[in-house]
Amino acid sequence: MPNISNFLQEGQYLNYTPAAATYAGNVVNLGNMAGFTPSDIAAAALGQAMISGVIRVPATATLGNVGDNVWWDANGTQAITGGTTDGACTTNAVAGDFWLGTLTAALAIADGWAEVAINKVNPNLPAWTGKTHFLTAADLTLVVATHGGGVIHVTKDAGADTKITLPNGVAGMEFIIQNDDADGANNCQVDPTHATEHIEGANLTIANTKIANNTLATSVRGDYLHLRCDVATASWCCLNKRGIWVTD
Secondary structure (H helix, E strand, O other), X not given: OOOOOEEXXXXXXXXXXXXXXXXXXXXXXXXXXXXXEOOOEOOOOOEEEEOOOEEEEEEOOOOEOOOOEEEEEOOOOOOOOXXXXXXXXXXXXXXXXXXXXXXXXXXXXXXXXXXEEEOOOOOOOOOOOOOOXXXXXXXXXXXXXXXXXXXXXXXXXXXXXXXXXXXXXXOOOEEEEEEOOOOXXXXXXXXXXXXXXXXXXXXXXXXXXXXXXXXXXXXXOOOEEEEEEEHHHOEEEEEEEEOOOEEO
């Protein structure tokens, strides 16, 4: 793979021995973290990979705000004219092969390059590593066997809202619904349709079948609800959230 990236702010290093030759400017998967190789390393030779600091890497045609999570897509195409498929970062978790870090500068769809704090965690927006990620741009009714325990990344449908409908609650069911559209672009809705169920939490009115809205005017990319079902109270408990969510 050719030289594709460079560092903007140098950080810490780990010893790294690649199975195949690795070139300067490559992003590599170290198993439990991402790495960046500042120089060529021959196959089976001892080298170093940078595991903190800020790097400038190719980006696919995705958008993001400062602090948004970024994944590495090993066969991603850079969003510039003549961009290669040698790999690029993305803010679309579904397309990513492994988590890379967080954005240090806003990313527009056509930029083609992103500035990323490698392995840097944003405490206000989890990367949800280890969970299964799903992407939908249309209304979706969740199915426990498919979506249970997963992260539902939501963008808008043809209108200005997308509704996620929860299944009938069973104790222990867990879902994370995250608004991944641009700021102020999607009124993401979460609907507990069963007649005796509701969503409860800060700024969420406790009333059966009330829909939780990440209201269009105040929505910010990355706003989320982390829900777990508690049948004892016939409710979906909001374990954590980001952004403004209200019920109607």
